[in-house]
Amino acid sequence: MKKITTMTLLMVSFFAMAQQETIDQKVNSLLKRMTIEEKIGQLNQYTGDNSATGPININPNKQAEIKAGLIGSMLNIIGTKYTRQYQELAMQSRLKIPLLFGQDVIHGYKTTFPIPLAEAASWDLEAIELSARVAAIEASASGIHWTFAPMVDIGRDPRWGRVMEGAGEDTYLGTKIAHARVKGFQGNKLGDLNSVMACVKHFAAYGAAIGGRDYNSVDMSERMLWETYLPPFKAALDAGAATFMNSFNDVNGIPATGNKHLQRDILKGKWNFQGFVVSDWGSIGEMVAHGYSKDLKSAAFSAITAGSDMDMESNAYRYNLAELVKEGKIAIDLIDDAVKRILRKKFELGLFDDPYRYSDTKREEKELNNPENRKTALEVAKKSIVLLKNENETLPLSKNLKTIAFIGPMVKEYKANMGFWAVDLPEVNYDKWIVSQWDGLQNKVGKNTKLLYAKGCEVDGDNKDGFAEALTTAKQADVVILSIGERHDMSGEAKSRSDIHLPGVQEDLVKAIMATGKPVVVLINSGRPLVFNWTADNAPAILYTWWLGTEAGNAIADVLFGDYNPSGKLPMTFPREVGQIPIYYNHFSTGRPPADENAKGYVSSYIDLKNSPKFPFGYGLSYTKFDYSGLKLSSTKIKSNENIKVSFQLSNIGKVTGEEVVQLYLQDKFGSVVRPVLELKDFQKVKLDAGESKTIAFTIDKEKLSFYNNKLEWIAEPGDFELMIGASSADIKLKADFELVD
Numbered sequence: 001m002k003k004i005t006t007m008t009l010l011m012v013s014f015f016a017m018a019q020q021e022t023i024d025q026k027v028n029s030l031l032k033r034m035t036i037e038e039k040i041g042q043l044n045q046y047t048g049d050n051s052a053t054g055p056i057n058i059n060p061n062k063q064a065e066i067k068a069g070l071i072g073s074m075l076n077i078i079g080t081k082y083t084r085q086y087q088e089l090a091m092q093s094r095l096k097i098p099l100l101f102g103q104d105v106i107h108g109y110k111t112t113f114p115i116p117l118a119e120a121a122s123w124d125l126e127a128i129e130l131s132a133r134v135a136a137i138e139a140s141a142s143g144i145h146w147t148f149a150p151m152v153d154i155g156r157d158p159r160w161g162r163v164m165e166g167a168g169e170d171t172y173l174g175t176k177i178a179h180a181r182v183k184g185f186q187g188n189k190l191g192d193l194n195s196v197m198a199c200v201k202h203f204a205a206y207g208a209a210i211g212g213r214d215y216n217s218v219d220m221s222e223r224m225l226w227e228t229y230l231p232p233f234k235a236a237l238d239a240g241a242a243t244f245m246n247s248f249n250d251v252n253g254i255p256a257t258g259n260k261h262l263q264r265d266i267l268k269g270k271w272n273f274q275g276f277v278v279s280d281w282g283s284i285g286e287m288v289a290h291g292y293s294k295d296l297k298s299a300a301f302s303a304i305t306a307g308s309d310m311d312m313e314s315n316a317y318r319y320n321l322a323e324l325v326k327e328g329k330i331a332i333d334l335i336d337d338a339v340k341r342i343l344r345k346k347f348e349l350g351l352f353d354d355p356y357r358y359s360d361t362k363r364e365e366k367e368l369n370n371p372e373n374r375k376t377a378l379e380v381a382k383k384s385i386v387l388l389k390n391e392n393e394t395l396p397l398s399k400n401l402k403t404i405a406f407i408g409p410m411v412k413e414y415k416a417n418m419g420f421w422a423v424d425l426p427e428v429n430y431d432k433w434i435v436s437q438w439d440g441l442q443n444k445v446g447k448n449t450k451l452l453y454a455k456g457c458e459v460d461g462d463n464k465d466g467f468a469e470a471l472t473t474a475k476q477a478d479v480v481i482l483s484i485g486e487r488h489d490m491s492g493e494a495k496s497r498s499d500i501h502l503p504g505v506q507e508d509l510v511k512a513i514m515a516t517g518k519p520v521v522v523l524i525n526s527g528r529p530l531v532f533n534w535t536a537d538n539a540p541a542i543l544y545t546w547w548l549g550t551e552a553g554n555a556i557a558d559v560l561f562g563d564y565n566p567s568g569k570l571p572m573t574f575p576r577e578v579g580q581i582p583i584y585y586n587h588f589s590t591g592r593p594p595a596d597e598n599a600k601g602y603v604s605s606y607i608d609l610k611n612s613p614k615f616p617f618g619y620g621l622s623y624t625k626f627d628y629s630g631l632k633l634s635s636t637k638i639k640s641n642e643n644i645k646v647s648f649q650l651s652n653i654g655k656v657t658g659e660e661v662v663q664l665y666l667q668d669k670f671g672s673v674v675r676p677v678l679e680l681k682d683f684q685k686v687k688l689d690a691g692e693s694k695t696i697a698f699t700i701d702k703e704k705l706s707f708y709n710n711k712l713e714w715i716a717e718p719g720d721f722e723l724m725i726g727a728s729s730a731d732i733k734l735k736a737d738f739e740l741v742d
């Protein structure tokens with residue numbers, strides 16, 4: 001049997017190499033026939049004019065330039081009709097090199113899924129991969145070859161609006177989710193009709209913008225870069241990601257777009273990345289504004305030298321590369337390398353065989369927003385909801401309630417459920433496509449339940465005129481559901497907030513409604529962790545519903561009435577106040593470790609606030625209860641070439657079926673550099689019926705004990721470790737010590 005397997009493997013890898021050999025031969029032979037203008041054309045990307053996702057510089061000659069072979073890719077071209085039209089222009093060029101169509105398919109194409117941060121709260125890697133898979137099926141059916149996702153930036157600062165696009169603050173969770181999303185987008189292999197190229201972004205460390213202010217500088221040690229911010233990029237690359245996108249920010253004084261260390265030394269060097277790097281929107285040209293390049297020409301020089309292959313919307317390459325070659329300032333080899341990387345992907349996608357293969361109207365009609373995709377979106381949305389509080393078993397609601405008041409500015413919203421990056425939101429009739437929270441409740445309750453509605457107030461602004469009506473409505477009800485939070489344009493790109501409190505007078509609305517004495521359930525919709533201390537301390541039940549996409553209303557209704565038992569866990573720390581930011585769970589101890597309650601004296605704390613977060617990383621409740629017991633380790637002393645088998649019993653001791661995300665944390669008690677007080681090293685999402693128990697097993701190996709030392713060596717140092725099994729980073733259920741002896 002073994003012999004056959006080896007033989008099969010040899011044959012498969014030989015065939016793959018032979019095929020790659022053919023593509024490389026085709027690329028080289030095409031390259032030989034290209035003029036320098038046509039080569040530079042392949043490095044040039046423009047947006048369509050129907051939906052710009054950056055500061056647009058109108059170029060009226062785009063269509064003519066495509067026909068002349070001077071543009072290699074377009075973004076924001078929506079639908080088979082338009083992609084076919086633009087591809088037909090490219091087929092009129094001398095060499096008929098097809099266009100690549102890219103699009104920000106961040107969390108769904110037509111069927112919109114929960115925002116990525118919400119999906120991260122599901123901790124369900126299969127669900128996350130499936131979400132990306134459906135997005136790829138729909139996008140590729142609509143002529144898109146390439147999505148600008150996954151965004152894998154570690155986000156420790158909720159003032160930064162783009163935390164909504166990522167997987168939160170933790171590197172380990174971030175690597176797992178990055179891998180799942182790339183696999184989802186790219187499917188079995190590039191070139192399959194229902195696969196799209198992934199684009200890992202934003203390389204690198206964009207989420208560490210100082211002050212959480214978008215596009216701001218990033219300054220960190222090389223060790224922090226390698227230990228915290230790079231691993232999700234490497235995980236995405238190892239998953240086969242076809243492309244990378246660099247970031248707007250400067251990293252330690254050098255803009256990422258012109259940063260050789262990032263793009264040549266690390267990405268294309270140490271990591272041997274064979275795909276191509278697209279700049280972020282205009283980021284090459286922005287090196288002038290950075291004060292790093294004197295003018296657009298020197299920006300083009302720095303970017304191509306540093307390994308930025310494709311220029312999105314800055315015109316730097318278009319108008320300067322040929323001259324730089326003529327002046328002998330850059331070798332044509334640099335351009336050839338970039339062109340080959342791009343052409344290789346166009347061959348892999350089968351675009352030279354059939355440039356229109358993804359622009360198939362029939363597939364588009366069949367795949368977009370079909371019932372199966374919406375069902376998947378509903379399942380993912382339910383798994384993304386986090387139960388933050390549930391006193392007196394306020395939830396789940398009884399289906400026999402006579403009157404429910406559904407109050408708040410988010411109740412009848414449609415677009416607000418879709419997040420900042422929804423693709424191609426129509427301005428009209430979206431109620432035919434999106435299930436609002438009000439629709440979801442109407443779909444759920446029986447004819448004996450009366451639903452009342454009042455808006456109460458706007459999401460922002462200080463107008464309380466609607467409070468009176470809201471109170472009157474609340475007083476008629478058995479239960480009040482309040483839906484508040486951020487509108488979809490309050491988190492996302494260029495949406496940093498200096499104050500992350502619930503916007504406007506929404507918390508005053510909560511206070512007013514609570515004063516009626518009615519049981520209140522609060523839904524908080526947002527693209528980021530918010531501060532809502534009064535609500536958190538006083539409302540009996542709170543669900544964090546993020547922005548859940550097309551099926552938001554149905555998902556929320558399922559959870560409200562217990563048809564789905566919430567299982568989400570926070571992928572980011574929720575601060576008590578914005579003054580605590582940056583606050584994250586895997587911090588160092590410091591020489592005067594923070595005490596929490598009423599810290600006095602010489603400790604690392606605030607004198608005006610508790611040091612702990614409002615809600616910790618990994619936190620989330622359930623309608624049932626779980627018990628952790630019987631922790632066993634196969635050994636408490638291991639050598640670096642050995643493993644420890646860890647096991648414990650997880651029991652559902654409540655009344656309903658539920659899923660628990662059990663989290664494995666480790667602390668390296670001392671090291672050649674200080675180590676975090678605890679770090680997530682593994683997790684499992686486990687479903688148990690009421691009364692059911694299951695043995696959960698983890699393995700501790702050297703990889704889980706390793707870190708970057710001061711020489712940037714990835715090593716595990718002998719010493720004492722503490723293993724913790726938690727229901728969150730602040731709710732450790734089981735502990736044990738062990739030692740690495742060599």
Ligand code: GLC
Nearest residue numbers: 053054104148201280281493
């Ligand atoms: C934007 C974003 C990037 C996006 C690109 C194209 O500015 O930073 O994430 O993919 O431009 O829309």
